[in-house]
Amino acid sequence: MKEVAELAGVSRSAVSRTFTDGASVSARTREKVEKAAKALGYRPSLIARSLATNRTKLIGLVANNFQNPAFLDVFDLFTSELQKRGFRPLLVNLSGDTSPKKFVELLKQYSVDGVIVATSTLPTSFANAFQTAGIPVIHTFGKFQANANVHVVGIDNEFCGSMAAQTFAERGYKSVALLGGPETATSTQDRAAGFVKTSEQLGLRVVKTCFAENYTYQAGREAMHEVMDGEDVEAVFCGDDLICMGAMDAARAAGKAIPEDIGFLGFNDIAMAGWDAYALTTIRQPIRDIIMSSVELVVGMVENPARSPEIRLFPCSVIDRGSLRPITGN
Amino acid sequence: MKEVAELAGVSRSAVSRTFTDGASVSARTREKVEKAAKALGYRPSLIARSLATNRTKLIGLVANNFQNPAFLDVFDLFTSELQKRGFRPLLVNLSGDTSPKKFVELLKQYSVDGVIVATSTLPTSFANAFQTAGIPVIHTFGKFQANANVHVVGIDNEFCGSMAAQTFAERGYKSVALLGGPETATSTQDRAAGFVKTSEQLGLRVVKTCFAENYTYQAGREAMHEVMDGEDVEAVFCGDDLICMGAMDAARAAGKAIPEDIGFLGFNDIAMAGWDAYALTTIRQPIRDIIMSSVELVVGMVENPARSPEIRLFPCSVIDRGSLRPITGN
DNA sequence: AGGAAAATTGCAACCGGTTGCAAAAAAATT
DNA sequence: AATTTTTTTGCAACCGGTTGCAATTTTCCT
Numbered sequence: 001m002k003e004v005a006e007l008a009g010v011s012r013s014a015v016s017r018t019f020t021d022g023a024s025v026s027a028r029t030r031e032k033v034e035k036a037a038k039a040l041g042y043r044p045s046l047i048a049r050s051l052a053t054n055r056t057k058l059i060g061l062v063a064n065n066f067q068n069p070a071f072l073d074v075f076d077l078f079t080s081e082l083q084k085r086g087f088r089p090l091l092v093n094l095s096g097d098t099s100p101k102k103f104v105e106l107l108k109q110y111s112v113d114g115v116i117v118a119t120s121t122l123p124t125s126f127a128n129a130f131q132t133a134g135i136p137v138i139h140t141f142g143k144f145q146a147n148a149n150v151h152v153v154g155i156d157n158e159f160c161g162s163m164a165a166q167t168f169a170e171r172g173y174k175s176v177a178l179l180g181g182p183e184t185a186t187s188t189q190d191r192a193a194g195f196v197k198t199s200e201q202l203g204l205r206v207v208k209t210c211f212a213e214n215y216t217y218q219a220g221r222e223a224m225h226e227v228m229d230g231e232d233v234e235a236v237f238c239g240d241d242l243i244c245m246g247a248m249d250a251a252r253a254a255g256k257a258i259p260e261d262i263g264f265l266g267f268n269d270i271a272m273a274g275w276d277a278y279a280l281t282t283i284r285q286p287i288r289d290i291i292m293s294s295v296e297l298v299v300g301m302v303e304n305p306a307r308s309p310e311i312r313l314f315p316c317s318v319i320d321r322g323s324l325r326p327i328t329g330n
Numbered sequence: 331m332k333e334v335a336e337l338a339g340v341s342r343s344a345v346s347r348t349f350t351d352g353a354s355v356s357a358r359t360r361e362k363v364e365k366a367a368k369a370l371g372y373r374p375s376l377i378a379r380s381l382a383t384n385r386t387k388l389i390g391l392v393a394n395n396f397q398n399p400a401f402l403d404v405f406d407l408f409t410s411e412l413q414k415r416g417f418r419p420l421l422v423n424l425s426g427d428t429s430p431k432k433f434v435e436l437l438k439q440y441s442v443d444g445v446i447v448a449t450s451t452l453p454t455s456f457a458n459a460f461q462t463a464g465i466p467v468i469h470t471f472g473k474f475q476a477n478a479n480v481h482v483v484g485i486d487n488e489f490c491g492s493m494a495a496q497t498f499a500e501r502g503y504k505s506v507a508l509l510g511g512p513e514t515a516t517s518t519q520d521r522a523a524g525f526v527k528t529s530e531q532l533g534l535r536v537v538k539t540c541f542a543e544n545y546t547y548q549a550g551r552e553a554m555h556e557v558m559d560g561e562d563v564e565a566v567f568c569g570d571d572l573i574c575m576g577a578m579d580a581a582r583a584a585g586k587a588i589p590e591d592i593g594f595l596g597f598n599d600i601a602m603a604g605w606d607a608y609a610l611t612t613i614r615q616p617i618r619d620i621i622m623s624s625v626e627l628v629v630g631m632v633e634n635p636a637r638s639p640e641i642r643l644f645p646c647s648v649i650d651r652g653s654l655r656p657i658t659g660n
Numbered sequence: 661a662g663g664a665a666a667a668t669t670g671c672a673a674c675c676g677g678t679t680g681c682a683a684a685a686a687a688a689t690t
Numbered sequence: 691a692a693t694t695t696t697t698t699t700g701c702a703a704c705c706g707g708t709t710g711c712a713a714t715t716t717t718c719c720t
Contacts, residue, residue, distance in 0.1 A: 001706060011670045016708060023709095026668055026716090046439045047386065048706035050377045051675050066406035067601075069399050076396035079423035088440065091419050093409035109376045110418065217605060249606040271397075275547060276579040277607035331676060341700045346678060353679095356686095356698055378676035381705050667716065678705085688695070 001042070008036035019044045050111065057087045059298055060107045060115040064094035064122065068215050068242060069270045070287060074118060077291040085299055087113070098122060100129035108133060114298040116140050120157075120187035124150070136301035140294045143186035144311045151301070153294045153312045155285055157187045160316050161194025163283060164237040164265055167318055169202040172328040173235045173263065176204050177227050179220070179247055181239035183211040188239050191267075195237055207233050212243045220246025228254060235263035235324060241270045245278055248323065263324040279322035286314045331372070338366035349374045380441065387417050389628055390437045390445040394424035394452065398545050398572060399600045400617060404448060407621040415629055417443070428452060430459035438463060444628040446470050450487075450517035454480070466631035470624045473516035474641045481631070483624045483642045485615055487517045490646050491524025493613060494567040494595055497648055499532040502658040503565045503593065506534050507557050509550070509577055511569035513541040518569055521597075525567055537563050542573045550576025558584060565593035565654065571600045575608055578653065593654040609652035616644045 005012045010029055017023035018033040025033075036042075050056040061078055065071055079089050090112055092103060107115055107130070114136040117127040124145070130137035131150050144152040168176050178195055180188040188211065199206050210226045212219035220243030227236060228251065238244035244266035248258055256262045266273055266282030273280035293312050301307055335342045340359055347353035348363040355363075366372075380386040391408055395401055409419050420442055422433060437445055437460070444466040447457040450473070457469035461480050474482040498506050508525055510518040518541065529536050540556045542549035550573030557566060558581065568574035574596035578588055586592045596603055596612030603610035623642050631637055 012707080013670060013709080014668090016706095017669090020708075024668060029668080043435060043439050045381075045441065045706055047377060047380050047441050048675090049708075051375075051381050051677085051706080052708040054675075056377065066409070067402055069402065072397055072399065072402065075405060075421070076423065076425070079396070079421045080425060083423060089421050091405070091409045091421055093406065093413060095406070095410060105373060109373050111375065111377050217601065245605065245607075253606065271547065272602060275575065275607075276583065277575075277605075342677080343679080343700060344698090346676095347699090350678075354698060359698080375676055378705090379678075381676080381707085382678040384705075661720105663719090665716105665718075667714105669712105669714070671710105671712090673710095674708085676705105679703090680701105682699105682701090684697105684699070686695100686697070688693100690691105690693080 001044070004033065004036045004040055004042045007040065008032040016044075054111070055302070056111045056113055058090050058110060058112045059087050059295075060090045060092055060110075060112040062092045062094055062103065062107075062115060062117045062119070064098065064119050065215060066093060066095060068240070069272065070241075070268050070285075073287045074291055077288060078116070078118075078295060081292055081295040082299075085295070087299060094119070094122075098126070100126045104129050104133045104135070107135060113302045114138070116294050116298055117142070118294075120154075121182055121185040124186070136298060136305055138294045138298050138301075140290060141187065143190065144313065148309045148311055151297055151310050151312075153290055153297060154314070155290070155316050156313050157190035158194035160267070160283055160285075161191035161196075161237075162198035163194075163316065163318065164191070165195050165198035165202055165204060167265060167283075167324070168199070168204055168235050168237070168263075170327050171235075171263070171325050174204060175207045175232065175234055177208040177233040177236045178206060178210070179223055179227055179236050179238045179243060180209070180211045181215055181243060182213065191239060207231050212239070212246075215240045215242055217242050217246035217249075220244060221250045223247065224250035233262065235265065237265045237267075239267055241266040241268045241273045241280060241282055244280060244282070245272065248278060248280075258323055259325045265318075265324060269319050273319070274321070281321045281324045282319050283316050284319045285316050289314045331374070334363065334366045334370055334372045337370065338362040346374075384441070385632070386441045386443055388420050388440060388442045389417050389625075390420045390422055390440075390442040392422045392424055392433060392437075392445060392447045392449070394428065394449050395545060396423060396425060398570070399602065400571075400598050400615075401448075403617045404621055407618060408446070408448075408625065411622055411625040412629075415625070417629060424449070424452075428456070430456045434459050434463045434465070437465060443632045444468070446624050446628055447472070448624075450484070451512055451515040454516070466628060466635055468624045468628050468631075470620060471517065473520065474643065478639045478641055481627055481640050481642075483620055483627060484644070485620070485646050486643050487520035488524035490597070490613055490615075491521035491526075491567075492528035493524075493646065493648065494521070495525050495528035495532055495534060497595060497611075497613075497654070498529075498534055498565050498567070498593075500657050501565075501593070501655050504534060505537045505562070505564055507538040507563040507566045508536060508540070509553055509557055509566050509568045509573060510539070510541045511545055511573060512543065521569060537561050542569070542576075545570045545572055547572050547576035547579075550574060551580045553577065554580035563592065565589075565595065567595045567597075569597055571596040571598045571603045571610060571612055574610060574612070575602065578608060578610075588653055589655045595648075595654060599649050603649070604651070611651045611654045612649050613646050614649045615646050619644045 118140040120141040127139035212223040224247035269284035347355045448470040450471040460467035542553040554577035599614035
């Protein structure tokens with residue numbers, strides 16, 4: 001930097017200012033500095049800038065579900081959106097270890113400007129910990145609460161559960177089952193609640209309620225055995241497409257035809273749901289919107305940390321493929 | 331830091347030294363400092379440290395294939411392995427824009443300690459650009475060359491192509507086709523070369539050679555129409571599982587049974603290859619080994635940048651499921 | 661042209677650590 | 691006990707930028 005300043009015949013401040021937007025520099029000075037900078041191949045060091053400004057342009061993404069294809073979209077969008085805005089993503093892989101303390105410390109040491117906690121399988125206290133530590137945080141896919149003290153971007157899981165019941169009712173199903181994701185996830189609980197409640201209202205019998213151990217094909221497959229073990233069910237609402245596909249294969253392996261003998265309704269609408277071999281009817285969660293909104297929000301918070309906690313919910317919709325029978329005329 | 335020093339009754343150097351391992355501090359001083367630090371909730375700022383040491387403990391991961399499930403493993407392992415070693419991952423999403431200049435600048439500004447370029451769809455010059463810029467770089471999934479001047483970790487694509495031909499020959503296939511990934515990818519070219527060469531040697535006829543536009547189900551599906559358009563083929567070697575699954579569904583839609591009417595051999599062994607609906611026989615690329623090795627190598631380079639370029643290749647193996655007919659006695 | 665207002669510039673302090681060097685203290689040796 | 695060797699410690703400079711403030715220059719008015 002000093003060299004650039006000398007070559008351009010100006011002070012270091014001038015150099016700094018040409019590379020800081022919004023700073024006051026005359027056109028002539030800027031030109032001189034830019035020429036000198038180019039000649040010397042100079043770029044300001046973001047590290048040094050961070051130290052001085054106390055801003056790093058780094059946003060942490062905390063996730064614990066690295067094996068679900070749904071997260072491909074998350075990673076893709078998160079990185080490209082941040083990039084577009086001049087920020088950078090710092091990934092934190094939470095698999096296994098979920099004590100907030102350690103990670104709060106970590107992200108604090110790296111002085112990230114903000115954090116997106118993208119998970120529905122962790123207690124809300126996890127995201128809150130960042131808040132308490134003074135780090136702007138968005139809880140994406142999180143549980144929203146009226147007395148929120150943290151930004152939440154996601155969907156109304158309870159309503160989605162209702163939607164599933166509604167979908168079943170429209171197609172004339174009478175006895176149905178729930179095959180949720182991990183039971184401890186708030187999203188699972190909320191969806192289950194909505195599903196059961198609305199099923200009752202619509203006169204559906206929820207014959208069975210099971211939960212897969214995690215969001216995997218294998219877990220879905222195994223849990224499906226439990227569903228099939230007992231009274232017959234006409235349709236199953238799954239907590240995740242991956243789980244659903246495992247369940248479908250378990251059903252097929254048991255000789256059942258889809259949707260003739262048993263129907264399936266998934267959740268998320270991952271790419272594979274559209275594949276011929278599954279043609280899964282599923283509730284689509286607008287992941288793109290959710291991530292874009294989260295990024296926008298976290299960047300907004302960096303600029304104005306005092307912004308009061310906001311809840312942003314996006315609508316889900318049923319994507320009709322072939323794993324449920326068609327809507328009955330009634 | 332100053333406060334901690336005062337509270338502990340020592341100099342700032344002493345504080346710095348207690349938090350730098352390998353530094354010379356007496357047990358008494360360390361204790362005093364640690365007590366004071368705890369009382370004040372102090373942690374050294376990594377930013378400031380980076381500025382002083384010129385080391386950031388940040389490793390860049392440059393990728394351009396965020397939609398392939400194979401990359402879930404990459405992200406998972408990359409982040410968790412780095413984490414384990416006290417480094418942090420900085421993701422760079424290359425989708426679309428592939429001019430090296432910009433990204434070299436970017437990573438230089440962030441002063442990453444090293445970069446892993448994980449892609450086979452970019453020219454080797456891309457990875458080299460980092461090298462020239464003085465940034466330690468590993469080209470993962472890259473093309474290896476005898477006169478390498480950059481570290482490469484991956485597989486022997488040409489040999490894998492041969493392996494595919496071998497696999498077809500063992501099962502008595504006579505006329506086969508190649509349905510590769512994007513034609514410009516070095517991995518595609520190498521696999522094609524190996525496949526064609528060994529096919530000839532073994533007396534197989536390569537009836538058709540096509541390339542999918544990108545690594546997606548849809549592209550595979552479309553490209554398969556081209557393969558089926560013309561002389562009959564008994565088996566298809568696909569450049570990627572995703573492409574292969576699309577191709578399989580196109581074949582099924584055309585009324586062909588797998589493996590009775592047509593056989594498929596995939597590449598990568600992604601999770602979905604094991605799903606009942608596809609039961610794909612595929613060549614497994616040991617992604618875990620490749621990533622772990624890349625991480626180890628890049629961290630090694632940070633410690634000793636002069637390390638001379640190394641090529642690390644891992645063996646692939648055929649995972650036999652149900653999309654090819656069984657090995658003939660012969 | 662002269663003066664006021666606005667824009668630009670440089671100075672110097674600061675962000676929060678690290679580290680070479682020399683002095684001081686502790687340990688080892690004779 | 692005196693001397694030498696080793697270990698610990700603090701000083702002060704440095705990493706590479708930013709920024710409040712006052713001085714200077716430019717622009718605008720009358």
